[in-house]
Amino acid sequence: MFDIDGTLTDSVPMYLMSVTKSLMAMGISDIDTDYNNYKHHTDSYALRYNYERNFKKTFQKELLDDFETNLVLQMSNFDPVKEIRGARNLIQFFKDRQVSFCFATGALPRPAILKLEQCDIWFDKKILATSKTHESREGFVLDAIERSKAFYNKEQFDNIVSVGDGIWDLKTAQNLSIDFVGIGDRNRSKLEANGAQNCFSDLKEFKEALF
Structure with a gap:
């Protein structure tokens, strides 16, 4: 069973920057970028955690689709991994x-x-x-x-x-x-x-x- 980032692909720095920029694109200004110390080291948790701490309301799972689209868009600004x-x-x-x-x-x-x-x-x-x-x-x-x-x-x-x-x-x-x-x-x-x-x-x- 293979992890991808850092295991199969040399993509960790680029991807963490893409996550941060994608959160910003969704209107989240106060972002906890200490990703290594998150309760869950996952995209879905990063979005829910930062969304709820910014907007003080329950996260809606439908937002994951927008986040996913934003991530792909942000990745296009970097060289291929x-x-x-x-x-x-x-x-x-x-x-x-x-x-x-x-x-x-x-x-x-x-x-x-x-x-x-x-x-x-x-x-x-x-x-x-x-x-x-x-x-x-x-x-x-x-x-x-x-x-x-x-x-x-x-x-x-x-x-x-x-x-x-x-x-x-x-x-x-x-x-x-x-x-x-x-x-x-x-x-x-x-x-x-x-x-x-x-x-x-x-x-x-x-x-x-x-x-």
Whole structure:
């Protein structure tokens, strides 16, 4: 199970700026940009949390569509994102060898798909779980598992491995008793300090360790 931002695509700084500008475009002026310390590290939570703290009224889920459109628009102001080294090759390797995999991201669907397309990483919408329907990471990770069971016609999996770059990815895996692999050096020390036993600089290194 692959996270996208920072794991498959080198898109974290660009995407956080896009989130901030998209919130501003929706009339939200007082934005908490300390995204790493949010209760839920997801687009849907970022919108609801900032909307409700600004306007002092209940968030309407229909606003997610506008936010999603704004995110894609803001992303167009940046250069296309690049893959984390080895991402495209690893996904194709798993696909060719019929290894079951899926995508679980805190982003909304259209921005997530755009990032994968810009990096020419194969995907199928049927195995893409996002924060459009689940605000918590645990929610869309469980959704990704169910999507995978249907897509690969499996009643269950012998082992599930979450591959991510953030402490929130690790904590979610721990909460759900799922194995975890850390990707990237930016958060490596923090991941290892919190119990991550398998960390790699990129996906090329991860693949080499596997095979």
